[in-house]
Amino acid sequence: MLGWLRWFMARNGIALSVYMLGAVALWVIVMIVLPQLFMLDFSFRHNWQQIDPSKMGGPEDVYTFVNYHFLAYGSPNNPDPFNVVDVTVFFRTIIAAVFVTIFDLALCYPIAYYLAQVARGGKARLLVLSLIIPFWVNELLRAFAFRILFGEEGTINAILVGLGLLSEPIDFVREDVALYAGLGYAYILLMIFPIYNVVESLDKNQIEAARDMGASWLRIHRRVVIPFAKPGITSGCTMVFMLSAGALAAPQILGGPSSLWFTQIIYQWFNTGSNWPRGSAYAIVLMLTCVLLVLVLMKIFKVKIGEIGR
Amino acid sequence: MSADVQLDDVWVQFGDFVAVRDASLTIEGGEFFSFLGPSGCGKTTLLRAISGFQAPSRGRVLIGGQDMAGIGPNRRPTALIFQNLALFPLMRVWENISFALEVKGVEKSARRKKADELLELVALPGQGDKMVHELSGGQKQRVAVARALCAEPEVLLLDEPLSALDLKLRQHMRTELRAIQQRAGITFIYITHDQGEALTMSDRIAVMRQGVIDQIGDGTTVYDHPETAFVASFVGENNFFSGRVAEVSGATATVDTQAGRFCARISGAVPVWPGDEAIVFVRPESIRFARNGSDQNTLTVKLTHQEFEGHFWHLVLQTDSGDQIRMSVMNDGSSDTHEMESWIDIGFSAQSAIVLARGDLAAD
Ligand SMILES: Nc1ncnc2c1ncn2[C@@H]1O[C@H](COP(=O)(O)OP(=O)(O)O)[C@@H](O)[C@H]1O
Ligand SMILES: [Mg+2]
Numbered sequence: 001m002l003g004w005l006r007w008f009m010a011r012n013g014i015a016l017s018v019y020m021l022g023a024v025a026l027w028v029i030v031m032i033v034l035p036q037l038f039m040l041d042f043s044f045r046h047n048w049q050q051i052d053p054s055k056m057g058g059p060e061d062v063y064t065f066v067n068y069h070f071l072a073y074g075s076p077n078n079p080d081p082f083n084v085v086d087v088t089v090f091f092r093t094i095i096a097a098v099f100v101t102i103f104d105l106a107l108c109y110p111i112a113y114y115l116a117q118v119a120r121g122g123k124a125r126l127l128v129l130s131l132i133i134p135f136w137v138n139e140l141l142r143a144f145a146f147r148i149l150f151g152e153e154g155t156i157n158a159i160l161v162g163l164g165l166l167s168e169p170i171d172f173v174r175e176d177v178a179l180y181a182g183l184g185y186a187y188i189l190l191m192i193f194p195i196y197n198v199v200e201s202l203d204k205n206q207i208e209a210a211r212d213m214g215a216s217w218l219r220i221h222r223r224v225v226i227p228f229a230k231p232g233i234t235s236g237c238t239m240v241f242m243l244s245a246g247a248l249a250a251p252q253i254l255g256g257p258s259s260l261w262f263t264q265i266i267y268q269w270f271n272t273g274s275n276w277p278r279g280s281a282y283a284i285v286l287m288l289t290c291v292l293l294v295l296v297l298m299k300i301f302k303v304k305i306g307e308i309g310r
Numbered sequence: 311m312s313a314d315v316q317l318d319d320v321w322v323q324f325g326d327f328v329a330v331r332d333a334s335l336t337i338e339g340g341e342f343f344s345f346l347g348p349s350g351c352g353k354t355t356l357l358r359a360i361s362g363f364q365a366p367s368r369g370r371v372l373i374g375g376q377d378m379a380g381i382g383p384n385r386r387p388t389a390l391i392f393q394n395l396a397l398f399p400l401m402r403v404w405e406n407i408s409f410a411l412e413v414k415g416v417e418k419s420a421r422r423k424k425a426d427e428l429l430e431l432v433a434l435p436g437q438g439d440k441m442v443h444e445l446s447g448g449q450k451q452r453v454a455v456a457r458a459l460c461a462e463p464e465v466l467l468l469d470e471p472l473s474a475l476d477l478k479l480r481q482h483m484r485t486e487l488r489a490i491q492q493r494a495g496i497t498f499i500y501i502t503h504d505q506g507e508a509l510t511m512s513d514r515i516a517v518m519r520q521g522v523i524d525q526i527g528d529g530t531t532v533y534d535h536p537e538t539a540f541v542a543s544f545v546g547e548n549n550f551f552s553g554r555v556a557e558v559s560g561a562t563a564t565v566d567t568q569a570g571r572f573c574a575r576i577s578g579a580v581p582v583w584p585g586d587e588a589i590v591f592v593r594p595e596s597i598r599f600a601r602n603g604s605d606q607n608t609l610t611v612k613l614t615h616q617e618f619e620g621h622f623w624h625l626v627l628q629t630d631s632g633d634q635i636r637m638s639v640m641n642d643g644s645s646d647t648h649e650m651e652s653w654i655d656i657g658f659s660a661q662s663a664i665v666l667a668r669g670d671l672a673a674d
């Protein structure tokens with residue numbers, strides 16, 4: 001570290017070095033570390049703001065686990081052994097986010113591979129454009145458009161019923177199909193591009209060599225392409241998983257009436273509930289769980305964190 | 311088992327660009343056959359047509375007498391060693407080597423055993439557990455050979471496999487590859503732009519120029535009896551004098567050039583006639599210091615540069631007319647050195663020079 005510092009100073013001069021290091025430190029501390037520390041601090045406090053503002057900063061304003069306890073067990077007069085609603089929503093959200101991630105991976109890996117290794121020149125550019133341009137439509141508009149597409153009176157139902165494939169229209173919004181489709185679609189670029197980046201750097205000759213030795217397409221992907229693409233797959237999956245677990249707009253608009261997304265509960269605590277400490281506690285539990293899950297999966301699939309940045 | 315390879319009027323086109331034009335030849339089973347030509351002349355493309363990665367635009371590829379049209383690279387009895395080797399970086403050496411067996415569903419212990427045998431064959435015993443990046447250039451080279459041999463091909467295709475190695479190693483690997491070929495007893499089709507490699511290793515050589523095979527023959531034939539100006543200038547070093555044929559008598563022709571009138575033998579395969587534009591080629595080692603009139607062709611030249619290379623002196627000479635001539639003199643210990651800028655009489659026999667119809671020369 002010291003050696004690096006000396007090298008850095010020698011390379012850029014003292015003044016510039018101090019400025020650059022200062023700017024980076026300021027960014028990291030002010031924009032990333034401090035706000036999260038505030039949230040962490042909040043999550044361990046009573047919501048005196050609501051209960052009794054005069055006690056703020058007083059002797060009773062001490063750290064507490066009430067907010068975390070509430071997430072697990074609910075209010076003191078909750079008859080259930082745990083906070084059924086919040087805990088269920090929490091796990092459903094995580095599982096649904098995993099599902100969205102797997103769906104995106106299955107959809108995007110072939111596209112990324114095609115873009116990186118098969119398509120040439122104009123065709124590749126056209127495909128990239130047709131992937132990117134739809135994202136000029138903002139998220140809200142897209143979400144509402146999906147409601148029209150998937151609704152009970154929507155386009156898909158109209159087609160399926162019209163073709164006689166369905167006798168009764170299905171309410172895809174109520175069944176959460178619209179939500180999964182919306183979430184899945186929202187993040188496909190975040191899955192495609194990291195994979196594309198890695199697969200593009202894979203030497204075509206390796207694929208041909210495997211084929212020359214008689215390997216089937218399945219084996220070529222399993223033994224040559226996927227191991228090589230693992231860092232890209234990991235970073236794509238991480239981003240899609242984190243973002244869909246933390247998405248708010250899509251679940252608000254596309255979620256069925258009976259199904260909540262965990263972020264919606266968090267939002268309620270911050271917003272209508274006016275309980276920032278509880279909201280913070282919920283958000284932190286969600287974040288830590290997601291990070292932990294990602295780390296465990298990386299361990300299982302033997303991906304090192306350093307590889308993701310490549 | 312080795313198979314013969316037959317190319318029957320093979321053309322490969324990319325759009326309007328013709329990369330290989332009318333390649334027709336037969337490579338015998340068990341032969342070490344080289345394609346020699348400058349970079350970009352279509353060697354890789356032709357090899358890919360044989361291995362099945364590139365469908366010919368026209369013509370047929372037959373391996374072991376069987377037409378390969380519509381048969382993919384995975385189902386041909388060939389194995390290709392890529393120009394950049396294309397080893398799998400994320401597999402161990404032994405997994406790389408035995409990949410062809412893995413494909414066939416052979417169990418692990420048998421694969422490991424075969425890989426160890428092949429490592430023995432390519433003189434890398436006990437290196438199976440290393441990762442590819444832990445090997446040196448020459449070792450990677452051998453692993454690539456072992457991996458290709460593991461598929462038990464009848465024809466091994468090698469695309470400039472030695473070009474990434476340093477000179478010493480390259481020379482060593484030449485002998486090694488030739489030995490491996492003889493041990494394995496299969497057909498080797500070898501691509502190179504290095505005439506030294508082609509001459510030392512091959513049974514026969516096809517010299518290629520811009521998608522066209524100019525000449526096929528064994529090393530001495532291609533070197534001593536070139537049939538086109540390109541082959542004469544590409545294979546080995548050659549001096550050349552352009553001019554016009556004045557007279558043809560028997561097996562020799564007299565050619566008028568700006569450096570003088572020279573007498574040289576005519577190629578049996580491609581004769582020239584009086585009045586033809588032609589080039590006289592004479593190798594640096596065929597030129598001698600003139601000893602009162604023993605040679606048909608003599609010149610008086612000025613010494614402009616000389617290099618000592620141990621067993622040889624390399625002299626650069628200039629004629630009155632401005633032609634540059636290279637001459638190699640065996641260092642026999644008599645140390646008769648010449649002053650720079652001094653004028654010297656040199657000569658060469660008609661037998662050691664050859665006259666060929668004017669044509670493209672290899673770029674230096
Ligand atoms: N897939 C391709 N598309 C278009 N042109 C190609 C393709 N492959 C090779 N070529 C062209 O064909 C010519 C011969 O290439 P190549 O066979 O690789 O030469 P060599 O191996 O002798 O150096 C080159 O001019 C190259 O640009
Ligand atoms: Mg090539």
